[in-house]
Amino acid sequence: MSLSRIVVFGGTGFVGRRLVAELVRRGFAVTVPSRNRERQRDLLVLPGVEVVTADVYAAADLRRLLDGAQAAINLIGILNERGRRGHGFQRAHVDFTDSLIAACRASGVRRLLQMSALNAGRGESHYLRTRGQAEDSVRGSGLEWTIFQPSVIFGPGDGLFDRFAKLLRLAPVLPLARAGARFAPVYVGDVTEAFVRALEDPATIGQLYEIYGAETLSLAEIVRYTARCLGLRRAILPLPDALGRLQAAIFDFVPGKPFSTDNFLSLKRDAVGGIDGLYRLGIEKTPIDAIVPQQLGVGARQPRHDRWRRARRA
Template sequence: MKIERICILGGSGFVGTRLVSQLAARGLEVRVLSRRREMAKELILLPTVEVVEANVHDQPELIQHFRGMDAVINLVGILHESKIGRIDLPSARRGDFQKVHVELPRKVIHACGQSGVQRLLHMSALGADPNSRSAYQRSKGIAEALVREAAMRHSQHENWYLNGPKFIRGYDLNVTLFRPSVIFGRGDSFLSMFSRLLRMSPVLPLASAGSRFAPVHVEDVARAFADSLDNPATYGQTYELCGPNTYTLQELVAYVGEVIGKPRGIIPLGKWASYFQAWAMEFKPGRKLMTRDNYYALCTDNVCRGGWPPVFDFQPASLEAIAPEYLRADTPRARYEDYRENARR
């Protein structure tokens, strides 16, 4: 089946903006569903892109916007819940992660069936596990199971009830899942965060300093999604996406310090000190840097079990080839110039 029209959820986000740009450059028609149209201003200018204000959690709206599409891509995800409850109790972990990572994919699957969409690409994450102690990883793991089950049941041409009306008999849903390691690039929320912390403090106490990552460039993640769309070899597959090199968290933070010219003392924290630092940071007002759920996620290394998937005929960029350019520019003056450029002033 030739893919020409794609609907993207999360198209105005960090990965989404790159993916939409790549798809538009290939001449494909893209519909981006966004809470607020102004959040996707740079995408509106692309000739084959339509930005539509929509509530992606409203299933009738999803069905309406999926009609006429050849494929749907779900990139929606969050790193923190807005309200921190008793995360030591599994039964209490049913907040924003449940809504965004579990209930939304369920609605997307159902809307695909009702609107006749036969191709679904879904963003998961390394470490996704329905049995994880981390609510983030657990919700991602449950979503993976939902997507795989949907594909399996559809491929067997069964009628399947999912919170309502039955799916179309004989309807095929070809799915591909992606599990990236931490994603880096201009505007990321990982390396850039440490860049700002290192500029402010001469010493940095670091929780879970030994956790391992294989950072992957945002453009490479977007290209993997784009290349998978109409490739039957990717149907039913799950791809782990990692960069070419592996680092501990301490090595990454030290590297950021060297790049920005702010080498700092890093104090690796032990298990319990890491936990209590995460617990204390939950109560920090404003944007959260770390929570206990993040700590639980960091207990699992964020690295791939194999190399770059051979189905993609390109090699991922290294951190060292990309990060210095945007990390060195992450200064108040440089950010001001970025704002001016985005505002076309």
């Protein structure tokens, strides 16, 4: 399957920037839409990348971006919204996906790779509900689709270990809602590798891949691991659900929403996966301990990380 130009929607985000760089390394030409092209200097310097100022919610801009492309990758998603009614999730996940599908059909783009989430379509949260609705649209699109359902994604600049590291440096005690919620964190490099392999392999068309890491940890264990990496002694205070929901409701009104009622509802379902998508794609899972200590600036762990890298390349 020969592909040349790929349009990556959400290419300026945490996963997107790494995916764009990997696509370029593999010889693809990449178009990345952005609300402000001049702010994407790290992408602008990559050979083979065209960053285009565009409104991806405008049908005309979508058609223009897709003309002449061989595939579209949809990474657009949000973890929180303004308000609590689900309109932001509906717009980002469902409405945009529907518009993208229509633009792909109109432009003759047959191949679509869709980012989703473990538990999409399950549970009470707007986030999971709309992820599931977007998947339904993709499955019924008539396009040559592949869907990815990752667990929580980690790597430098993530919203998991890095976020908790910031909190732990400030607070001697951390009250934690849904402390027992379980995850199988997956390395961002493994996620991007999954997308690239899917582009290169027609056998992935019409397939859904659950993408998760080798280790299953509770939220409390993730926080304690982060504290150990930082050399900090911190008390983790698991909250009963009544207090956890109250905490989330209060944070609904905090600027930037570090936590929300919708996050709380999402955490009621464990994000651990069942059918191993990375194994199906032939991708070796990157252990947390190979990345996170260095990510958090813990120099003592660097030799171990180097040994693991050398062993993997051998």
